[in-house]
Amino acid sequence: MNLIVYLAGQIHDDWREQLKAQAEKRNLPLTFVGPQTDHDRSDQIGEAIIGEQPGDYYRDEAASAINNFRTELLIQKADVVIGLFGEKYRQWNTAMDVTRAISLNKPTIIIRPESLIHPLKELSNKANVTVETIEQALDVLAYVYE
Amino acid sequence: MNLIVYLAGQIHDDWREQLKAQAEKRNLPLTFVGPQTDHDRSDQIGEAIIGEQPGDYYRDEAASAINNFRTELLIQKADVVIGLFGEKYRQWNTAMDVTRAISLNKPTIIIRPESLIHPLKELSNKANVTVETIEQALDVLAYVYE
Amino acid sequence: MNLIVYLAGQIHDDWREQLKAQAEKRNLPLTFVGPQTDHDRSDQIGEAIIGEQPGDYYRDEAASAINNFRTELLIQKADVVIGLFGEKYRQWNTAMDVTRAISLNKPTIIIRPESLIHPLKELSNKANVTVETIEQALDVLAYVYE
Amino acid sequence: MNLIVYLAGQIHDDWREQLKAQAEKRNLPLTFVGPQTDHDRSDQIGEAIIGEQPGDYYRDEAASAINNFRTELLIQKADVVIGLFGEKYRQWNTAMDVTRAISLNKPTIIIRPESLIHPLKELSNKANVTVETIEQALDVLAYVYE
């Protein structure tokens, strides 16, 4: 049984590549999808497609519409959502994607460092499972196949 | 990941063929569906199947039921809906198809010329993304595969 | 049993006032809600609340978001939706509101002149009832109380 | 028509009281609900009800369950959700509440300072309306009653 996994979360490091590599090593039949991870591309996609906008606010508006189009489409296609929170960023998109997934009844895993236990406690309680590492998230997925 | 795209909108020119041709050039794994685009066939389908009706109103009633059957079925099958509005026609079907798609949580793109910004502003705000050209709509779809 | 009725449709004449007056004469226990009917106010509401925008497109964007907020809220509250189409305007908002209502399973009545039978045939088929006059729409509502 | 408004957002200042006071001045028929705004009470509610826990993580777990119980119940009761983001905090709960409301089709307003346009752009695009001040949020609500 192949599962589609949406990887929500920060796009400032290569955690998705690490996770995919480990999933492959374990031979888990998973297909991964996620948001645009090229940060500049993500910020500029509105102007890149629709053309120059009259200022930053409008540039952000144009980009966000297209990013949300992609995200909503892929979360709907996913069987599972994993959301990773890091220490540096506010990552409201991650909170949005995770809550959207939970509201669509998608089984959801949160990965967050110990330092974020307190600020994420309500979201963590709403998700199905919360872990601290990529390995643990894959352990949870692997458990489905045992 | 193959996506099914429903192409709502006017049936008086060949915009669907242009869009399909460009999608093929870009090698996007998209399957296109849509309403009956032979205008006469669409208007006569009721009488063609059910038999002659006692006047235009009843001819339209008979045709619309069968057109709606097709449209509802294919919108439900679609992953994405693109609705194109042109300047000449009232195209209430397009507005209906786009709103139906949005209500079913289908990610939706509107294509409309600059001249229609004002009359379409509320529908445009409700859709995920609004663009002005077929190329831009395909840019948005291509972005999902980046 | 009091019913809330959302009156979708053109805001260029006083059809809503006529309908309300007739409903009152008939003593129907109906509460009417609807979109902003002051056309200028509706177009300017974005800038009126959020401030000046860099051009017409952005002015429309700002206004449409607030108009949609109002419309979605009131359609959700409504038990019934009546949508009136006139001959002069494209009224895509009316098509949008009527389709939104149908998708939310709200019983829906369309009022349209004979001249619009053909272009509205699919939307008309999707609605519960289509009539030509305000009186007929109230006849349908009155029938619920017989 | 009385509306119930859920006030999501930070609990470190008195913005809710300001908003309620202004709503009262304008005679808007609104009933306000929201999360526990006594920060200490919110953090300690788990231990206060269920008893001492073996460490901070478990204290947070116990508190979050009860906070989520309250929040889910009141968001379901609400007709409208307003979410305010301030500059100081990560406020993932606010992002969660706003996304939950949007997923339940509750018309939603975000209030955020100009400085947060960029990090909130996707969530802002998903909400119905985004404004910068409490006054503007009430302007939007007042518009429903015009």
Add this chain to the structure above:
Amino acid sequence: MNLIVYLAGQIHDDWREQLKAQAEKRNLPLTFVGPQTDHDRSDQIGEAIIGEQPGDYYRDEAASAINNFRTELLIQKADVVIGLFGEKYRQWNTAMDVTRAISLNKPTIIIRPESLIHPLKELSNKANVTVETIEQALDVLAYVYE
């Protein structure tokens, strides 16, 4: 706790009046709604509102749209649906109303004579409770208040 009860079923005798009279005797806090029970009015309502039609088929079409408008609206308002089947008629409307109610998760009671056990067995199995008399149906409702 007042409950709204929709009374689906044949309109050829006065079973609804009997049921209401007995409910009143028992002081059950129930409000009853249902379809148009004046058979001629029900058959003629289309032409009565929309005007003469070109034949029986179109007369039926016009009437059924308005009858369905009423029925859908009142079933949505109901907390409970009771459907009575008699021996004489095919009563497909009753089967339709009962199935619609079940699909909307409305608790549903069927009343049918012993002679109809066999042809109604699948619908009866789908409903919550099946009884043979009006008294028994009220017994079930009264049980909710014990």
Add this chain to the structure above:
Amino acid sequence: MNLIVYLAGQIHDDWREQLKAQAEKRNLPLTFVGPQTDHDRSDQIGEAIIGEQPGDYYRDEAASAINNFRTELLIQKADVVIGLFGEKYRQWNTAMDVTRAISLNKPTIIIRPESLIHPLKELSNKANVTVETIEQALDVLAYVYE
């Protein structure tokens, strides 16, 4: 695009076989499913699986549960539902299956002889399309592939 079609309706003649044969001749990519069409098997399935029951009523109860299990499962799998009504039987199962399909938003076609126009008028109005012959129902399906 292959479609699954559920064939609701009477099980006393071979209309399903005729319809399938014609669909094959037209090379329509349709997969057909439906209820148990061996009437005796359908009536006896409860006792056949669960064992002898204390009388006809209980025999019917046992059979109906298993028939409904099959029907619900296959209607959920279907993309389209066709319901055929004949003149001889009350066929409440057909009315139930068609209404269930409509409530699940499955595009639905009714086939019924002219003689049943009147008693089926409300159900017919609720379905997407109503025709009189098997050929016409296949014409409607074929139209989706044009």
Add this chain to the structure above:
Amino acid sequence: MNLIVYLAGQIHDDWREQLKAQAEKRNLPLTFVGPQTDHDRSDQIGEAIIGEQPGDYYRDEAASAINNFRTELLIQKADVVIGLFGEKYRQWNTAMDVTRAISLNKPTIIIRPESLIHPLKELSNKANVTVETIEQALDVLAYVYE
């Protein structure tokens, strides 16, 4: 804000009366509903309404349909569900009611003794809050009004 609270759980002691008495002392604006708590009445309700059945199995069948009618109706009316598990009984109805409530997105509280932590761990994880005493359940409800 008045809330309706469904009290699922064993009917062999007076825990509901204790809970109601304490709620009254605290002046909480709660209305309580629940299953039939007269055990004999609950077991005999089928035969009491429908008449004698041919054995225990059929007696249970008849009773369960009517009990489920009541339960489904009242859970749908409830804003909150509290489910109490005691040590003596298997109480599958309680597990059913609690899961039904969770599936309907009703905020749900489980009360269970320490001895049942292990067998109830999955259901407890699915509910919003789990406590050990009636007082604690009311503490959670009272927290909503703080």
Add this chain to the structure above:
Amino acid sequence: MNLIVYLAGQIHDDWREQLKAQAEKRNLPLTFVGPQTDHDRSDQIGEAIIGEQPGDYYRDEAASAINNFRTELLIQKADVVIGLFGEKYRQWNTAMDVTRAISLNKPTIIIRPESLIHPLKELSNKANVTVETIEQALDVLAYVYE
């Protein structure tokens, strides 16, 4: 037509293996999924993935979250759910899984010994079919393919 069948129920004997073996003998095109059936693994999975917990209660909490993640995911994937209740255990998870499945409109079969008729009567009434043996459950599934 291949169907996915979720096997809810006790994990203390090999009933799933027996059922799978018989399904294979009958050549039924069924794919089986279910909960973790290694009891120790199921109880320890929380600590195995997340690390040691401060006591039994927290160990159970950690395990239940991961078990529920698996169960929810696989029930959503399933077309049919079979729940087996044995005489020895309280099996609240089985009641939870079965009720969850019913609430998601999954056709559901309960297998239970005669001795459990009474305590399971309400859940049994809510499921589509109840039988006493594995063979009978497969008979019901086989009937879908007749």
